[in-house]
């Protein structure tokens with residue numbers, strides 16, 4: 052059983068301290084950490100590719116953390132926020148690389164849902180190269196076992212059911228709306244026109260060609276993932292490449308254009324955050340089953356803050372493993388409530404006993 056945790060690098064540095072944080076993770080039974088190296092506001096080290104997060108001021112927050120994790124014999128993955136990027140200077144210089152909706156409006160001018168929803172277009176060669184350079188720079192610079200994609204998708208064309216009520220203008224049902232429908236930048240439009248002879252902006256939602264256009268966009272995400280993964284493996288084939296993806300293959304495709312079973316990665320960490328979908332904890336097992344059936348190796352991403360008791364957390368973990376997950380990835384460390392550390396520790400211990408007997 053793989054026992055992992057997504058780790059907020061800033062949270063660790065600011066709230067806990069590196070040494071204490073790694074000790075706590077170890078004590079929880081965690082054996083591998085996904086530490087955030089580039090977030091949507093910038094790099095947490097002086098990068099030549101992605102500008103630094105302004106509040107970090109060009110300091111390297113990663114090297115000391117990796118060192119401490121290594122000392123504790125943890126496996127380390129670099130967690131990289133990939134296409135969501137809202138660093139001010141970068142956006143000013145590269146506005147043309149950002150996605151445009153079906154109304155012709157750039158996400159820079161009017162981001163969907165929340166202010167930081169500024170997304171790079173996966174069809175642009177400059178975006179692809181920037182992402183490859185980011186991954187390779189991290190692989191060269193830090194002593195990591197793996198590289199981990201996150202936010203590798205278009206903005207949500209449909210939001211998970213449980214959060215639709217939070218934002219104005221979002222329908223309660225699964226209805227497509229042009230203001231949430233990306234990307235119609237001139238590169239996407241002309242590439243599709245060349246291939247299929249249709250301008251996507253003119254395709255109505257009830258036209259069967261819309262599904263072809265939908266798939267075309269999912270394929271652009273697949274292409275960029277495969278391209279980056281190939282370059283990483285050429286650099287060092289022993290690096291494990293993984294991704295935080297939406298909960299199930301069918302939801303991921305319909306909501307955010309992720310056709311993840313076809314990405315060819317080593318490991319997937321689907322974010323099976325049940326309450327966002329208004330589902331009970333038992334759904335974790337069903338979601339894992341759908342992913343495993345697609346042929347993917349899965350470490351189930353579980354949002355422990357949703358768990359109301361130890362029993363519930365344990366049931367979520369157990370159902371994930373019973374349905375074929377190779378492990379659990381806990382979201383997130385530091386956890387929102389202190390008791391969750393004990394619950395995770397106890398759950399891993401019980402599960403180890405279960406599998407031994």
Ligand SMILES: [Zn+2]
Nearest residue numbers: 172234236239
């Ligand atoms: Zn585009």
